[in-house]
Amino acid sequence: xxxxxxxxxxxxxxxxxxxxxxxxxxxxxxxxxxxxxxxxxxxxxxxxxxxxxxxxxxxxxxxxxxxxxxxxxxxxxxxxxxxxxxxxxx
Amino acid sequence: xxxxxxxxxxxxxxxxxxxxxxxxxxxxxxxxxxxxxxxxxxxxxxxxxxxxxxxxxxxxxxxxxxxxxxxxxxxxxxxxxxxxxxxxxxxxxxxxxxxxxxxxxxxxxxxxxxxxxxxxxxxxxxxxxxxxxxxxxxxxxxxxxxxxxxxxxxxxxxxxxxxxxxxxxxxxxxxxxxxxxxxxxxxxxxxxxxxxxxxxxxxxxxxxxxxxxxxxxxxxxxxxxxxxx
Numbered sequence: 001x002x003x004x005x006x007x008x009x010x011x012x013x014x015x016x017x018x019x020x021x022x023x024x025x026x027x028x029x030x031x032x033x034x035x036x037x038x039x040x041x042x043x044x045x046x047x048x049x050x051x052x053x054x055x056x057x058x059x060x061x062x063x064x065x066x067x068x069x070x071x072x073x074x075x076x077x078x079x080x081x082x083x084x085x086x087x088x089x090x
Numbered sequence: 091x092x093x094x095x096x097x098x099x100x101x102x103x104x105x106x107x108x109x110x111x112x113x114x115x116x117x118x119x120x121x122x123x124x125x126x127x128x129x130x131x132x133x134x135x136x137x138x139x140x141x142x143x144x145x146x147x148x149x150x151x152x153x154x155x156x157x158x159x160x161x162x163x164x165x166x167x168x169x170x171x172x173x174x175x176x177x178x179x180x181x182x183x184x185x186x187x188x189x190x191x192x193x194x195x196x197x198x199x200x201x202x203x204x205x206x207x208x209x210x211x212x213x214x215x216x217x218x219x220x221x222x223x224x225x226x227x228x229x230x231x232x233x234x235x236x237x238x239x240x241x242x243x244x245x246x247x248x249x250x251x252x253x254x255x256x257x258x259x260x261x262x263x264x265x266x267x268x269x270x271x272x273x274x275x276x277x278x279x280x281x282x283x284x285x286x287x288x289x290x291x292x293x294x295x296x297x298x299x300x301x302x303x304x305x306x307x308x309x310x311x312x313x314x315x316x317x318x319x
Contacts, residue, residue: 056149060293063286067241070248077251 010085018076025072033065096189110189117173117186143168146285147292152300160295163203167196168288171246175280178254179273185280187250190243197242200291201235208298217298242290249283 004012040058044051078084096108128136143165148157171187178185186192208217222228253276260269 052149056289059282059286060289063245063283063290064241067245067248070245070252073252074244074248077255 007086011083014079014083014085018079021072021079022076025069025076029065029069033062036061036065096184108189109184110186110192113177113183114174114186114192116183117170117177121169121173139169140165143288146288150289150292151296155296155300160207160292164288164292167200167291168284171196171284171287172281175250175284176277178257179277185250185254187246188254190247193247193250194243196246196287197239200242200294201239203291204294204298207295211299238294242287246283246287249279253279 036058040054043054096110098106099109099112100107140161143161144157146168147161147164151157151160174186174192176185177183178188187196205217208220211217212220221231253272257269257272257276260272
């Protein structure tokens, strides 16, 4: 077994955790946003008159969906650049 | 830490002044000069800008609402945000919205504006009563009011800081030409986020102000029904 001191261990685990978090937090909102765009495009091709209303609603809902990915990004940024655990234990 | 924390440039009367505050001051000067110049030389452009903001606001607000009343607030928000989000493309400048305090201040302005408009429209008691339609939903309404402020803050801050960070990272790898598409993406994201912030603000104002009218309509409908029966 490797001999790691605890601060190195915490750093390595933090990097691993934040990579997993950013991967999941990018994939899932991207898939869901794709679904939203797909439905909106379906609606626009079926009813071109409603394009303006659909576009506004689509942009608002995309912003709300996007913000979940942004929360993940912010948590990851805090973990990587301003890790609170390192200060607490050492 | 330095990547997401703004740098302190100098101290003014013992207060630390960060680079985002300095670029906010520069931006205020730019906005004032641009406004004076546009008013003097191309009034048509000002009219076009007003028309654009009016269209954005009235795409969310119902026609029964007086959109003109809220245009000064929404327009100031939109102009400030568009310029603030793309301000990092100018040399020596950083985006004022890349500091979480700026976006939190803007979200607080929206928070208070929504409640002030609501109280002004319906009176204090009517506005509070509107919160607690079934009485047990009152705490959830309070939570939603607070969390919407938090989400406005974090969405704007996260978008701007992420595009700035991407440009910085690519620039540190390959400093020629290659960062340009990312900077262009940053401009696109910034303008889109300004649009979304404005539209969400008008949506919140609508939800605070509008219900009175539907209540009145419901009462009127009930009266009509009672009269006809």
